[in-house]
Amino acid sequence: MASAAPAFPPDDLAARLAATRALTLELARPLSDADACLQPFPDASPAKWHLAHTTWFFETFVLRDHAPGYRLFDERWPFLFNSYYEGEGARIERARRGLVSRPSLEEVRAWRGHVDAALEQALPGLSGEALALVDLGIQHEQQHQELFLTDLLAAFAANPLEPAYGDLPPASRRASEPLTWLRGREGIVEIGAAEGGFAFDCERPRYRVLLGAHEIAHRPVTNGEWLQFIADGGYRTASLWLSDGWAWVQAERVEAPLYWRIEEESAFTLAGRRPLDHAAPVAHVSHYEADAFARWAGARLPTECEWESFAACADPSTGHQLDAAGPVLPQPGGSIFGDVWNWTGSAFLPHPGFHPAKGTVGEYNGKFMSGQMVLKGASCATPRGHSRASYRNFFQPAARWQFTGVRLARDC
Structure with a gap:
């Protein structure tokens, strides 16, 4: 760190x-x-x-x-x-x-x-x-x-009474925007935090990588689209899942994103249980679920480098993020930053030439570069101004209690 x-x-x-x-x-x-x-x-x-x-x-x-x-x-x-x-x-x-x-x-x-x-x-x-x-x-x-x-x-x-931490506005009831695809950068691009200003040690050094032709979705996957995945047997179709993911689904009896009740189309939130907003980004899904959904949709997860290159010109302070007063719940629309963290298909590994920070604070990132997957962006619970394109969030592939969601990519 x-x-x-x-x-x-x-x-x-x-x-x-x-x-x-x-x-x-x-x-x-x-x-x-x-x-x-x-x-x-x-x-x-x-x-x-x-x-x-x-x-x-x-x-x-x-x-x-x-x-x-x-x-x-x-x-x-x-x-x-x-x-x-x-x-x-x-x-x-x-x-x-x-x-x-x-x-x-x-x-x-x-x-x-x-x-x-x-x-x-x-x-x-x-x-x-x-x-x-x-x-x-x-x-x-x-x-x-x-x-x-x-x-x-x-x-x-975990409380059967499902108490509320605070209030949230009612669901938007907006229709989802049709998903469109945006062309990503091709060729040699630079990845990682530039010198000057704050960055965690795992964001450096900056290095070059070759990207092939690809496209990235203009918005995250929505609750409504995830309901279609469930209705189509997504959680019951072994061919959609990585081997470890299918074992996890079977062992944990996973049938929907965390906090959902499918029979009533509701989710538990910081304001208590409430109806699903079909137009809002799906949240609280694991890397295993994100990868299976992408395969079902005929797409894939973006690599960390594709996502970072795509977001390099975006303003990381925009979008729905945590402010002193505001709903801590993913909202329809928004930008590449905010609402939900985006799972990538990349493992959390060191950039070429990485060196951890000196002293005890150097334990913060480097020693966790095993068995973790990278997430990019920010969520509705990320303090505004905290994130940037080079920021590397990371969790184990089964983790889903964070505001983690899906933005699709595909080759072209």
Whole structure:
């Protein structure tokens, strides 16, 4: 997890830091202490843990290491809120994060306030290296804001009462736009983040790749189209599936995207259960499902390089993404960024010449380059301004509790 030195003055960095930290608190505002402790499955984390872990990150890598005289708020808490940084020593098992009822939610909020005040005081005197870590911490917390929402959605979905986190507008009832195809770039193109500005280490170095003739769909696959796939026996036709995917479908008895009820055409959302919007992008599908749908549709998933080249001229701050106030639910229409992450057909592997960041923060990406598939774009839960064409999200192929969807490609 690495960045270049910040290409903006510390005052701007301070404003971005304050806005990011405030948004996390706002996302947590409706929650009770009990809500904030829920861990629906081992790969998800409690809301309180996200609040604490992002605070631990700033306290550990910025204040402890770069603010002389700073003392840890509580020396016992790093064991609870370290994630998987081996360089920071022992930590609680990931699957047991939901058992951490103490410290309380209010105590974690108090810790956040303490760390925020210390950061504000320390910022004017921090070195360029430390300011780069503050920038890294902002990007890291924005990732956890999305995880906060998707993990909470999974936790509330596990409650038979299916409680609502908040309100959402009614379904649009718009007709889906007919799918059209756009020609992708051919020949030698450059992929990866350019020098200057922030990027995670896995986005660099920039390199050249040869692309053949191909087309990419102008919009994601919709709920209505996914219903057609189901009606046509998509989940019962072995020839559509990768071998591992078919084994997963059989073992997990998968019949539809996560949170769907086919018999009533509904899906569970952060606003509770609601009717499917046929024109909205399908979400909460695995890579296995995305690949099977593409095969059923006579298409395929785009490669990471095809998608990135296609999106290189798009504005990544546009589209339906997470704002301070706005529906956290995929919406019809939109742009290549927003609504749902797009599965690609590419494994999460290093760019040629990749080197992880120095120090413990270098554990963030490189050690996960095995058994993961790349997703591109952004979702309705991604903080606006966080993503870019070179951004590399990644999950295991069976994962689907994120806002993951499908944008088709085909050869031509």
